[in-house]
Amino acid sequence: MNTKGWDATVEYGAFVWRERDKNYVSQYFMFLPKGVSHSIIAHETVHVINSIFQDRGIVLDTKNDEPQAYLTGWVAKQVYMVMDGVKTKRDY
Template structure:
C-alpha cells in the first residue's frame, strides 16, 4: 500500500509506503540496504519528497509514533523552522495530524 499525505502550511507531500518488500525504493532512490530495518523516514534525492516506510510484518503503533516524530523533525528542518522547547504546540499539532492521517489511511 502506498499513499500521499499533503500537509497544511508546509505543503510538503509525504509518501507513506506500507509493505515488506521495499527493493523498488532502494533501487529508485539509491538507498543503502534497509531490508533489515523495521521502519524509516527519508527525503528522496530524486523527488525532494519525504517518505515514511513501514513494514507490516514488523509494525506496531509505537513504531508509527516513533517514525512520525522523525518525520515532523525532518519537515521542520526542511523549512528551517527551529523546534521550540518552550512552545511546542506547533510540533505537537503536526505530530497528531500526521499520526491521525496515517492511522486512518492504514485502517487500523
C-alpha cells in the first residue's frame, strides 16, 4: 500500500484507505486502534461502503437501501472476524 508519505495515524484515530490498480481492482484498508469501539467500526464501515459504491458507479438509493444494508453487514462482519483472529475467505 502506497500512502504517498501521508501518515493518517498522526491526524486520525481510525481511517479507511482505498487503492485501485490499473485494472480497476479495488482494495479497501481499515486502520483501527486497539480497543476500538463499535461506533468507530460502524463509522469507518460507512466510509468503506461509500468507497465501494463510488468505485463501482453505484448510486445510493434511500428508497431501496437493502444493497447498502447487506454490504454494511458483510463489511462489519469481516472486520470483527479479523479482530477475533478468524481467517477470512476472500470472495472473488
